[in-house]
Amino acid sequence: MPHIWCPGCGNGIVTAALVRAIERADYDQRDVVIVSGIGCSSRAAGYLNFNTLHTTHGRALAFATGLKMARPELKLFVIMGDGDCSAIGGNHFIHSARRNIDLNAIVVNNHIYGMTGGQHSPLTPIGKKATTAPRGTLEREFNLLELARGAGATFGARGNAAQPRQLEQLITRGANHKGFSIVEALSPCPIAYGRRNKLGGPVDMMKELKKNSISTERAAGKEESELKGKKITGVIFNYDEPEYAAEYYHSIGKDIPVKSSG
């Protein structure tokens, strides 16, 4: 299948995990909508045989909010990159979390703006180089899941492209969760990020991703010092809170159909 992604990119792996998760969740094809923003990973929408909505930069969650409120029976997956979600789309991200609207956000975090050629994002680790941070960025990075949790999201998980089976399970759990869910998928960008930061080729970056990950189970009980530099994978938080679209429809005395009509 022709696509725009570079050799060694993790976007295809994340997209495949999403597709398998949709199958696992047993959703009807007609009920599923893929919404995306702008950037490399957001092009995934155009490769999937669903109703797909490729929006403007940073605004995917806002488009998705409108669609979900108009058609609450639809299952929405919102694919964003790290820059798309946390920089230009930061406001929509925190407010979607605050409303706890039933959207499934999948943030492909490759720590860089890939499509424009390697500029630093709010998720570029401090000190790492980018075309717009040739000496290494001085900016601190967001902890995206803690940001989401603080803003009111009720499900947060982290996986990576090196462990696609786990990622698939996490996306499925996010999909089954009633409320705003976010799955952060760490993903390699060997071309625009790895090369400039001398992180090796695609295989090296994949190995590194796996090596630096530790599951929530194995991280439990470990000292903070032992977890330094590690990325915890698995379900980070999971709360039960009222979901916005359901609350709204309940408040106006209208039932939400289980599946789309027609």
Added chain:
Amino acid sequence: MPETKPVLMQGNEACAEGAISAGVRFYAGYPITPSTEVAERMAVRLPDIGGVFIQMEDEIASMAAVIGASIGGMRTLTATSGPGFSLKQENIGYAIMAEIPCVIVNVQRMGPSTGVPTAPSQGDVMQARWGTHGDHPVIVFSPASVYETYYLTVAAVNLSQKLRQPIILLLDEVIGHMREKVTIPKGSKLMVEKASDKVPADWKPYDDKGLTPLVPFGFGHYYHVTGLFHDQYGFPTGDPQQVERSLDRIHEKLEKYRDEVALTNYIGHKEPRVVIVTYGCTVRSARAVVKKAYWNNRQPVGLLSLQTLWPFPDKEVQEIAKKADVVIVPEMNMGQIIGEVERHVKGEAEVIPLNRYDGEMISPEQISDIMGRWLS
């Protein structure tokens, strides 16, 4: 609310009621003076009739949510004022490109920037035309009364659906906040066909042959919606031929339905020497002058009021300019629509500006002063 009895209503409220009559069931917005009453009215009315009201985190999100809801099959509207209108522009361009129907209300206030939030102005005529980037078709209505606000909102919602084209309602603070008598008919009479999943077997979301209905998401017709140039199925393309054809196609639909879209109203002498061309609240001052000069004194004057600003009613302006010696263009800005008037009058008549940009209305006296000079 009584449905066939005259009621006293504000322009902003009439806009909300017009939207509801035309089947709008989704509103997303962000508070901004002087348009907030549209949102407030919708917040009260929509939940009662099974609709969705949502106050979004910002103007950009409001525009995005409206487009999202339209793709879900709802009729949608959002309202704002100058600064918010600027913020919405990128997504307005998206809706034009992706051919998603929606109505955007801009109750103009005195700008630039924060300006005078409570003072009237007609300064967004060009922003409404060229606010978003790239070549694009736009439809902009500008009502001159509360009654017209109601009917033009209904027209905007229906035309937007028919043409799959976002429509901008350019109110001004005077029209938005003024209270007048309106007679509201039974809403159902104004409705057009509902969105449906019943489409021909060969349906394409962006059919090259011309207008094709939007089939909402979730009905088993799988297609892609994007702001990128796209083929007939919605998938991105960079092919020069398809890009050019695509841009031509979105412009052609406005050309084809031009006469349904370009709305004007003429009052006055059949063979006028002096004609006033204006829009929005300025029509009111001009009408007072023309009524007195023509109806009372039989002077050779007329008023062409433009309900539609874009696409510019070129034929109507040309026709009247051929008869007249002078065309006066009063506007509450430093001169925006006048450039378009001059472009189409093509020297057939003298085009005289009358501009006011101090946050006050153009008075009938100002108009009659200028008119008088050309009549004597």
